[in-house]
Amino acid sequence: MHVFSEALWVACNHYQVMQEAHLHGLETAASPDMERLVFERAHLFADLQNHLTALAYQCHTAVPEPALCDALRARLTALLESDAVLAERLHAYRLTLAQQRAAVQQGQKALAGYGGLATALSPRCVSTSG
DSSP states (O other): HHHHHHHHHHHHHHHHHHHHHHHHHHHHHHSOHHHHHHHHHHHHHHHHHHHHHHHHHHHHHHHOOOOHHHHHHHHHHHHHHHHHHHHHHHHHHHHHHHHHHHHHHHHHHHHHHHHHHHHSSSSSSOOOOO
């Protein structure tokens, strides 16, 4: 079971590094690549989930050390808390994008209105008698 716990610990480390990188990217990047963020998060979460499943399966055949259970519980709790912060920041970023998109759409409608007005007020006949 020691091998599974080490692999799980490495998966936890990778997930934590990803969380920190995504938080930093949301704070510093003007326009973070959301598709890449979602892909990375899904990939690392699946890896973490696979390691947890393997460890849970091993717990059915052997009793884990209490220290391992306590350490794992603390580590997973920290990851969940970081995930909550990351989810909050992503939600705020999505709201900002939605507001900006609405403003752009309103501006496009206004510009389209000016374009239609310009053609409506243009002279239809040209007088050459003058």
